[in-house]
Structure formats: C-alpha cells, structure tokens
Amino acid sequence: MPNTARIIRTPSEVSIDTRGPQLEAFAAELSFPLDPFQVQSCVALENGHGVLVCAPTGAGKTVVGEFAVHLALAAGTKCFYTTPIKALSNQKFADLTARYGRGSVGLLTGDQSINPDAPVVVMTTEVLRNMLYASSTALRGLAFVVMDEVHFLADRFRGAVWEEVILHLPEDVRLVSLSATVSNAEEFGAWMETVRGNTTIVVDETRPIPLWQHILVGKRMFDLFDTKAQAGRPNAGVVVDQELVRHLKQKRALERSGSWEQSGRSGGRGRSNPRQNFRPVSRPDVIAKLDDEGLLPAITFIFSRAGCDAALNQCLRSRLELTTPEQVEEISSVIAKHTAELPKADLDVLGYWEWRDALERGLAAHHAGMLPAFRHTVEELFVKGLVRAVFATETLALGINMPARTVVLERLVKYNGETHADLTPGEYTQLTGRAGRRGIDVEGHAVVLWHPDLDATEVAGLASTRTYPLRSSFRPGYNMTINLIDRMGADDSRALLERSFAQFQADKSVVGAVRGIDRNVRDLKQLREELGGDGSEYLEYAQLRERIRARERLLAQQGRTDTRGAAVAALTVLRRGDVIAIPAGRRSGLAVVLESDGDTGDPRPLVLTEDKWAGRISAADFPSPAEALGRMRLPKHVDHRTARARKDLASALRSTGITAPSGRRRKNNSPAADDRELATLRRALRSHPCHTWPNRDQLARVGERYSRLARETETMRQKVSATTNSLARTFDRILALLGERGYIAAGAVTEDGRRLGRIYSESDLLVSECLRQGLWSGLAPEELAAVASSVVFESRQEGGYPMVTGPTSAVRHALTGTLRVWGELRSDEVRHKLPLTRDPDLGFVAAIYNWARGEPLVDALIAAGDRGKPLSAGDFVRWCRQVIDLLDQLHNTAEDAQIRGAAAKAVRAIRRGVVAVDAA
Structure with missing residues (x-):
C-alpha cells in the first residue's frame, strides 16, 4: 500500500488549518495559547485522522491526547489513555480527574481499578492489550486511544505490547500516538498509515525552552558552543567555545608539568599519569556553584542507584542547605501525607530519618530502589520547588513530570545491562530534555562535568546530533501466539505478523540487498558471455578453479x-608450577604458571615470565600447543602485583636449568597436504582442455571476478531469505512446539492453550507447564508465593542460585520440579531454534515466604539480600507487586481450585505494610 500519510513539520509549516468548533471550545478552556504543532495535530484529529506527534520532552504533546479526551466526551463515546508505567497512569488520572471530575474518569493499572466503566479510562498499555485479547465488552463505544510515550515500543522487554495494541485495535478507533523526537518519524508514520489508515504525522523539533550547553571545569563554568562564531558563519557547523578550548589546553599543560615535577620529587623513572592525580569537584561544591549561578533546581543524572545514594550522603555530610524554615514546614506536611500509613x-x-533530613535541606535521590512512597514524595516536592537538587538514575527521564532548570551529567558512559557504553545522542537528548520548565524558565541548562578523559568536541557532537531512531522490539511469544490463533487462525496470524513494524523495518532493510542482487545478476550474465556463455568449456574450467579455492579455504x-583446539586443550591441563615456553612475541621465553584456568572454552592461565612480566596468556599466544617442560616449587602465596615478588620468582625460574626448545622448523601438517578431494580436483584442473x-x-582474471561476484550474490540471497518473513518463521516454530506439548491441536487452541493465553509473564509457558503438571498444587499460600517468585524475580548478582533451597520441603519439591520443567522446555527451545526462557531465580524465595507469613520487613530484606547487603525497600516492594500480579493470574486461570484459593490468600498476605502503601 503506498504511503499517503500527511507529514507536517513545524514550525517551517506554520499555516494553521481552519479550527473546528470542538478545537475552539477546547482551546478556550486552556490558560495558554496552543503552539502550531498542537493546532496541526488537533485539527487533523477533529477531521477524522489518526495522528502521530513527535516533539521534544516538555513541548506539550499531551495536550493533543487531552483533546482526544475532549472529543470523546463531547460525542458521548469512549477514550482510553494508555501509558507505559503505573506511575504515569496515576499522574494522568489525577490530571484528568481534576479537569473532568471523578465521574468521567477511571483508572486500570492491574493494582488498581477505579471507575472502570467511565467514558475516559487511564490504563497501562498491558491492560489494554489484555482487554483486546479477551474481546472485553469495555471496548464497545471506544472511539479514541491515546498512546503516550509510544516510542517505548523500542523497549526490548515490554515494547512488543505497543505493536500488539496498534495491530489489534478495531479499524474505526482513532489512534493518538505521542512520541519523543525520533529521527525516523516518517518511517514509523508510513507504517502507521499502512496498518491504521489515515494518519497525519506532525514533527516538531523546536524545544519550547531554549537549551544552553555548558562544561564545568573545576569551579569554572564555560559555554560549550561559540554561538557568535556559528552565527557569523552559517555553514561552519558546530563550533566549540574558544575560551573553553584555551582553558583546557592550559590545564592539560599544567597537569603535564605538575606530573613531571611530582615524578622528580618521588624519584620515579617515568612520568606519572595526570588522571591518577585528578580530583573531581565535590557534589556539594557543584550544587553550591549552580546555586550561585541561579541554576537550581537541578537534576544530576548518575547511572547507578548506589552512586545516587552516595552523592546524597556526600551532600548531607556538608553544610549545604537549600531551604528556608517556612519551606521546611511545607516539606514536613507533604512527607506526612505520603508516609502516614507506613508502619512506625x-x-x-x-x-526514613536520613531521607527526611535530606528533604528538609532541599536534597534528594530518585531511583527505582526507593520505596514508592518516598519516590512520589520527592516528585511532588521537586515540582513544587521545595527540593532543589536531585540525584537520579536515567529512569527519571521516562515521562515522569519532574522538569528542572538545569540537568547535570557527571559521566557520559553508562552500563546498558551488558557493558559500559557511551551515551548515544538520543540518550543525551532524552536526559537533557528535562532542563527548562515551561512557564517558569526562559531557558534551560545542561552542564557536563569535565574530567581528563572528556573531549569537549565529542560532547559538542553529542549535543548537536539529533539522531534517535526508533527500532521495533516486536517478536511473537507463546502467549501472543495462542491468542492470535484463538482469535484469527494461523494464516491470518501470519499476515498480521507480517504487518508489524518489526517486519516493516526488516523488509525495508533488504531493499538495498535486493537491488544489489539484481545488479550482480546482470553483471554475472555479462561475465558469462565473456567466458563463452552458458555451457562453455572455460566456464566449466573457471568453476573448477573456484571449487579448488573453496576447498582450500575450508581446509x-x-x-x-x-x-x-589443540592450544586450548593444552592450556586447560596446565597446573600451578608448570614451566612452559611462550614461543613468540614480546613475552617469548620461559614462563611459570602461577594460576591455572580450566575453562574449556577460553583458558587464560596466569603466568610469570623470566623477564619479570606477570599476566594472563591465551591460545592466541601459541601457534602450536604449549607443553610443560618441567616444574618449579612456588610459595603458598604469590603476590604477582609487587615488583619484589616478580623479581625473586623470575630469578628462581632462570635458575631451574630448564631451557626453551630451539626454534626448529615444525613439520607441515596442513590438512590440504593429504586431502584426497583437493588432490582429485587439482588433477582434473590440470587435465582440463582449457588448462x-x-x-x-586473461580469462582467469575474468573467471575470478565471476566467481567472486557469484559468492557475494549468494551471501546477499541468504541474507534476504533470512530476513523476509522472519517473524512468520518464528511463529511457525512456536506453533510446532506448542503443538508437541498439546496447547494447539488440529490448528485450534485446546483448553490448556486457553489457560496459557491468560498468563502474561516473561515465563508464560513455564508457568503454564507447572500448573498443568500439578507441580504447584497443595502448597500453602506463603509457599505458593515463594515458588511463584522464582519465575518473576531477577537477581542483580550474576550466577543466580544453583542450589535448590527453600524454607519447607514442599517449597523445595516444587522448585525442583519447576527447574526440571524449565530444563526440558529449554531443550525444546534449542531444538526449535527459539529464544530461550530465562532460568528460574531463587533469590526472592525466602524473602517473600517470610513476608507472606507476617514476618517483619527487616527480616524479609535481609533474606533477599546479596552478599550480606539487604535488598532495597523499593526493590522489595516492586518484586512483591510483580509476584502479586502473577498470583492474580493464577487465581483467575488455574484449573485447580486449591491453587486458586491459595493464590488469593497469598495476595492478601503480601499486600500489607510498605507493599500496600502508595501503590503505583
């Protein structure tokens, strides 16, 4: 279907269409004039279009969503307002209730159900997805769906839900999609047009509040950009402020000079590293500097919870106070409102007391490890201007209404779950987008703290690049497959998957490859003609040469x-005290093994060479397998980090009398030398007439080009084949596995399948199998909660819990069965080439068991701790609520009445104390 989406870019296209009567009425109720992009979006919506609105953080996108609410109420229809997280749903519910009254607005978040039959219902996106799969009667009369933070569909864990909703909504429902600025808005809009029909795409890249970029070097604040130079030279691109450049050059020169002087005083032979002498400005001094410059309130983003807490504690140890006595009184009343129900x-x-002390001084941390009641208190106080400095993780940047005058970034590197990686331009834009409060500030400020590894030019590149591409994370899973088959059958389900944004992007990615194949096919035809055409003798000869080269490459x-493999095996069997010879490179010569490594994949034993170097070696250091030439006695404890220990050991190694073997020429054992197939091919080549x-x-050069192009073309064909219909192939593999296990029979969903279709969990099939096999039957409420936690909880520690432990024999038996089923399921997934179900985690079993039995909070936190450190209260509450969510599903889906009853009792037992306060 051709893309007919209407794309409007503001402010370059500021011509405003004639406003309809509903927009006039809606605008009259507002206390501020609408911006051009808001008008364009609302006009399109009133004219019957769906809209995709992409605009910066704080630009006012939600006004368009609120206009959809206005249209639904005016027409007597329904509007669902969806958000990615419960905190945003609660916030939006409060906003809409204040505007339209309690009778008109409801809330559904899984935890809470308030006035669910209202004409306007705020909900998390998962709730709407579940309603669509259940064909809920609440969908009757639905005219609008607002999808706030729709760019969340890129989230690799939960993003698929957004696409499921977009694909399943009835055609007559108008979709209002609100997104942060993304660089591929047209691509996303083209897909929306394809699957939803008439869609207007409105893109506004203008921040409502100008953002100034700075670098704080020591206690001096510098502008990042030379705005005068850029204004004078429009085509000059990004120009870093020259005063900043000069200052950094002088600072580095002084540091180099100082490091030489220090080295001379200490008698060292080499130059010391200036980075080792660098001392960052303390957090209290940074906040005090911002206060002096009039740049508070500020959010400092620190990419770890522990880092946020440490920064706050550093400020509490200082004399920093940012509040007046009158503000302290107001802060106390807000604290009391949110924490009155907490058990004393x-x-x-x-x-509590340290947290309260910080708030009364205008300081706070904000991260997911905090108790929700504490987090929400911080949010309210910050919005009111009573908390002036917050240290937060990047999760704050997702939609929560906490704008500041200034955003501070201490580092431009963060841990992404697998490794420490540089911030992307999109992440930088998302974080600094918090700076500048509309209606309060005339400008916002982003401040990066300088350190010796920071390059001002790289910061300028980050700050000036607006690339934030949206990538789909959609893929079929077990629950989704069951629901698709139950609703529309296999063929229509495949067709729907092929309409997903994920497949849309995948298909688009192979367009260039398909064009390349077509071009190569034409070139191959021409080269064949030069070689004599199809069936020519030389073409046969050229193909024979290619077969020889392919065989040689393989061998x-x-x-x-x-x-x-031989080198790896040899390193694996080395033991402490073995003397070996490193054959080549800077470390060549004798070495003694200080620490063995039995890793069969990539062993890296620790060695000390006769040249006093200590470090780990690998198979890459050995063109032929290492072998023990002898042994030497080692002290019980060897501290290879000290120069004295290395010197003494190297001396002992040289005095053993063991010598490295001479570099005699090894016999060539190349597989090609004795390969019969290769020998046959070579004889055939020599006897060929063309030889x-x-x-x-001359023909050989043409033949080599032909062979190279043929290989390249085949590689491109394989890529296209692997990409095209990739989701449908995964879907078919899931169908095969579910068919083997009896969830689907003769193309229809069985009763077991329908129960699986009502389980929404990352480990949905594992849960379903445990229920079906009766592994969780007969458990007491607290035991069921403990076992259920194993498929919900994820430890922050690596390595998990290999031993099956539990507070009762029934829990241990159920967990053993759960792990057995998981192992069987994983084997099936490997066989069907499917993504693997994550392994159960037993790290929360004891904690939730104790809590469900009524034990004190401190005992539960210690039981869930890691390496002696208790679990944070916020994490404890979060995991408790996730266990509650799964138990609710067991209560609604389990065939066993005993499990249903135990699940309901467990929910009531867990929902107490801190878990019940300020549910969000």
Missing part, C-alpha cells in the same frame, strides 16, 4: 580451528 516499626530499616579454516589455452591467464 519499619521507619528505621527504611532509612585452511579447519586447520586453524584444529590448531586453536593449455594461450589466453588462459
């Missing part, structure tokens, strides 16, 4: 693999 016995373990690769042609070499 739990206040000490929650760190060479096999030889390298065999050599590495004696006078123009053979």
Whole structure:
C-alpha cells in the first residue's frame, strides 16, 4: 500500500488549518495559547485522522491526547489513555480527574481499578492489550486511544505490547500516538498509515525552552558552543567555545608539568599519569556553584542507584542547605501525607530519618530502589520547588513530570545491562530534555562535568546530533501466539505478523540487498558471455578453479580451528608450577604458571615470565600447543602485583636449568597436504582442455571476478531469505512446539492453550507447564508465593542460585520440579531454534515466604539480600507487586481450585505494610 500519510513539520509549516468548533471550545478552556504543532495535530484529529506527534520532552504533546479526551466526551463515546508505567497512569488520572471530575474518569493499572466503566479510562498499555485479547465488552463505544510515550515500543522487554495494541485495535478507533523526537518519524508514520489508515504525522523539533550547553571545569563554568562564531558563519557547523578550548589546553599543560615535577620529587623513572592525580569537584561544591549561578533546581543524572545514594550522603555530610524554615514546614506536611500509613516499626530499616533530613535541606535521590512512597514524595516536592537538587538514575527521564532548570551529567558512559557504553545522542537528548520548565524558565541548562578523559568536541557532537531512531522490539511469544490463533487462525496470524513494524523495518532493510542482487545478476550474465556463455568449456574450467579455492579455504579454516583446539586443550591441563615456553612475541621465553584456568572454552592461565612480566596468556599466544617442560616449587602465596615478588620468582625460574626448545622448523601438517578431494580436483584442473589455452591467464582474471561476484550474490540471497518473513518463521516454530506439548491441536487452541493465553509473564509457558503438571498444587499460600517468585524475580548478582533451597520441603519439591520443567522446555527451545526462557531465580524465595507469613520487613530484606547487603525497600516492594500480579493470574486461570484459593490468600498476605502503601 503506498504511503499517503500527511507529514507536517513545524514550525517551517506554520499555516494553521481552519479550527473546528470542538478545537475552539477546547482551546478556550486552556490558560495558554496552543503552539502550531498542537493546532496541526488537533485539527487533523477533529477531521477524522489518526495522528502521530513527535516533539521534544516538555513541548506539550499531551495536550493533543487531552483533546482526544475532549472529543470523546463531547460525542458521548469512549477514550482510553494508555501509558507505559503505573506511575504515569496515576499522574494522568489525577490530571484528568481534576479537569473532568471523578465521574468521567477511571483508572486500570492491574493494582488498581477505579471507575472502570467511565467514558475516559487511564490504563497501562498491558491492560489494554489484555482487554483486546479477551474481546472485553469495555471496548464497545471506544472511539479514541491515546498512546503516550509510544516510542517505548523500542523497549526490548515490554515494547512488543505497543505493536500488539496498534495491530489489534478495531479499524474505526482513532489512534493518538505521542512520541519523543525520533529521527525516523516518517518511517514509523508510513507504517502507521499502512496498518491504521489515515494518519497525519506532525514533527516538531523546536524545544519550547531554549537549551544552553555548558562544561564545568573545576569551579569554572564555560559555554560549550561559540554561538557568535556559528552565527557569523552559517555553514561552519558546530563550533566549540574558544575560551573553553584555551582553558583546557592550559590545564592539560599544567597537569603535564605538575606530573613531571611530582615524578622528580618521588624519584620515579617515568612520568606519572595526570588522571591518577585528578580530583573531581565535590557534589556539594557543584550544587553550591549552580546555586550561585541561579541554576537550581537541578537534576544530576548518575547511572547507578548506589552512586545516587552516595552523592546524597556526600551532600548531607556538608553544610549545604537549600531551604528556608517556612519551606521546611511545607516539606514536613507533604512527607506526612505520603508516609502516614507506613508502619512506625519499619521507619528505621527504611532509612526514613536520613531521607527526611535530606528533604528538609532541599536534597534528594530518585531511583527505582526507593520505596514508592518516598519516590512520589520527592516528585511532588521537586515540582513544587521545595527540593532543589536531585540525584537520579536515567529512569527519571521516562515521562515522569519532574522538569528542572538545569540537568547535570557527571559521566557520559553508562552500563546498558551488558557493558559500559557511551551515551548515544538520543540518550543525551532524552536526559537533557528535562532542563527548562515551561512557564517558569526562559531557558534551560545542561552542564557536563569535565574530567581528563572528556573531549569537549565529542560532547559538542553529542549535543548537536539529533539522531534517535526508533527500532521495533516486536517478536511473537507463546502467549501472543495462542491468542492470535484463538482469535484469527494461523494464516491470518501470519499476515498480521507480517504487518508489524518489526517486519516493516526488516523488509525495508533488504531493499538495498535486493537491488544489489539484481545488479550482480546482470553483471554475472555479462561475465558469462565473456567466458563463452552458458555451457562453455572455460566456464566449466573457471568453476573448477573456484571449487579448488573453496576447498582450500575450508581446509585452511579447519586447520586453524584444529590448531586453536589443540592450544586450548593444552592450556586447560596446565597446573600451578608448570614451566612452559611462550614461543613468540614480546613475552617469548620461559614462563611459570602461577594460576591455572580450566575453562574449556577460553583458558587464560596466569603466568610469570623470566623477564619479570606477570599476566594472563591465551591460545592466541601459541601457534602450536604449549607443553610443560618441567616444574618449579612456588610459595603458598604469590603476590604477582609487587615488583619484589616478580623479581625473586623470575630469578628462581632462570635458575631451574630448564631451557626453551630451539626454534626448529615444525613439520607441515596442513590438512590440504593429504586431502584426497583437493588432490582429485587439482588433477582434473590440470587435465582440463582449457588448462593449455594461450589466453588462459586473461580469462582467469575474468573467471575470478565471476566467481567472486557469484559468492557475494549468494551471501546477499541468504541474507534476504533470512530476513523476509522472519517473524512468520518464528511463529511457525512456536506453533510446532506448542503443538508437541498439546496447547494447539488440529490448528485450534485446546483448553490448556486457553489457560496459557491468560498468563502474561516473561515465563508464560513455564508457568503454564507447572500448573498443568500439578507441580504447584497443595502448597500453602506463603509457599505458593515463594515458588511463584522464582519465575518473576531477577537477581542483580550474576550466577543466580544453583542450589535448590527453600524454607519447607514442599517449597523445595516444587522448585525442583519447576527447574526440571524449565530444563526440558529449554531443550525444546534449542531444538526449535527459539529464544530461550530465562532460568528460574531463587533469590526472592525466602524473602517473600517470610513476608507472606507476617514476618517483619527487616527480616524479609535481609533474606533477599546479596552478599550480606539487604535488598532495597523499593526493590522489595516492586518484586512483591510483580509476584502479586502473577498470583492474580493464577487465581483467575488455574484449573485447580486449591491453587486458586491459595493464590488469593497469598495476595492478601503480601499486600500489607510498605507493599500496600502508595501503590503505583
């Protein structure tokens, strides 16, 4: 279907269409004039279009969503307002209730159900997805769906839900999609047009509040950009402020000079590293500097919870106070409102008094490890201007209404779940987008703290790049597959998957490859003609040469693999005290093994060489397998980090009398030397008639081009084949596995399948199998909660819990069965080439069991701790609520009445104390 989406970019296209009567009425109720992009979006909506609105954080996108609410109420229809997280749903519910009254607005978040039959219902996106799969009667009369933060569909864990909703909504429902600024808005809009029909895309890249970029070097604040130079030279691009450049050059020169002087005083032979002498400005001094410059309130983003808490504690140890006595009184009343229901016995373990002291001084941390009641208190106080400095993780940047005058970034590197990676331009834009409060500030400020590894030019590149591409994370899963089959059958389900944004992007990615294949096919035809055409003798000869080269490449690769395998095996069996010879490189010569490594994949034993170098070696250091030439006695404890220990050991190694073998030439054991197939091919080549042609070499060059192009074309065809219909192939593999396990029979969903279709969990099939096999039957409420936690909880520690432990024999038996079923399921997934269900985690079993039995909070936190450190209260509450969510599903889906009853009792037992306060 051709893309007919109407794309409007503001402010370059500021011509405003004639406003309809509903927009006039809506605008008249507002206390501010509408911006051009808001008018364009609302006009399109009133004219019957769906809209995709992409605009910066704080630009006022939600006004368009509120206009959809206005249209629904005016027409007597319904509007669902969806958000990615419960905190945003609660916030939006409060906003809309204040405007339209309690009778008109409802809330559905899984935890809460308030006035669900209202004409306007705020909900999390998962709730709407579940309603669509259940064909809920609440969908009758639905005219509008607002999808706030729709760019969340890129989230690799929960993003698929957004696409499911977009694909399943009835055609007559108008979709209002609100997104942060993304660089591929047209691509996303083109897909929306394809699957939803008439869609207007409105893109506004203008921040409502100008943002100034700075770098804080020591206690001096510099502008990042030379705005005068850029204004004078429009085509100059990004120009870093010259005063900043000069200052950094002088600072580095002084540091180099100082490091030489220090080295001379200490008698060292080399130059010390200036980075080792660098001392960052303390957090209290940074906040005090911002206060002096009139740049508070500020959010400092620190990419770890522990880092946020440490920064707050550093400020509490200083004399920093940012509040007046009158503000302290107001802060106390807000604290009381949010924490009055907290059990007094739990206040000490929650760190209440330190948290309160910080707030009364205008300081706070904000991260997911905090108790929700504490987090929401911080949010309210910050919005009121009573908390002036917050240290937060990046989760704050997702939609929560906490704008500041200034955003501070201490580092431009964060841990992404797998490794420490540089911030992307999109992440930088998202974080600094919090700076500048509309209606309060005339400008916002982003401040990056300088350190020796920071390059001002790289910061300028981050700050000036507006690339934030939206990538789909959609893929079929077990629950989704069951619901699709139950609603529309296999063929229509495949067709729906092929309409997803994920497949849309995948298909688009192969367009260039398909064009390349077509071009190569034409070139191959021309080269074949030069070689004599199809069936020519030389074409046959050229193909024979290519078969020889392919065989030689295969044998060479096999030889390298065999050599590495032998080297790995040899390193694996080395033991402490073995003396070996490193054959080549800077470390060549004798070495003694200080620490063995039995890793069969990539062993890296620790060695000390006769040249006093200590470090780890790998198979890459050995073109032939290492072997023990002898042994030497080692002290019980060897501290290889100290120069004295290395010197003494190296001396002992040299005095053993063991010598490295001479570099005699090894016999060539290349696989190609004895390969019969290769020998046969070479004989066939020499006996071929073309082998004696006078123009053979000239034709050979053409033949090599032909062979190279043919290989390249085949590789491109394989890529296209793997990408095209990739989701449908995954869907078919899931169908096969579910069919083997009896969830689907003869193309229809069985009763077991329908129960699976009502389980919404990352481990949905594992849960369903445990229920079906009766592994969780007969458990007491607290035991069921403990076992259910194993498929919900994820430890922050690596390595998990290999031993099956539990407070009762029934829990241990159920967990053993759960792990057995998981192992069987994983084997099936490997066989069907499907994504693997994550392994159960037993780290929360004891904690939730104790809590469900009524034990004190402190005992539960310690039971869930890691390496002696108790679990944070916020994490404890979050995991408790996730266990509650799964138990609610068990209560509604389990065939066993005993499990249903135990699940309901467990929910009531868990929902107490801190878990019941300020549910969000």
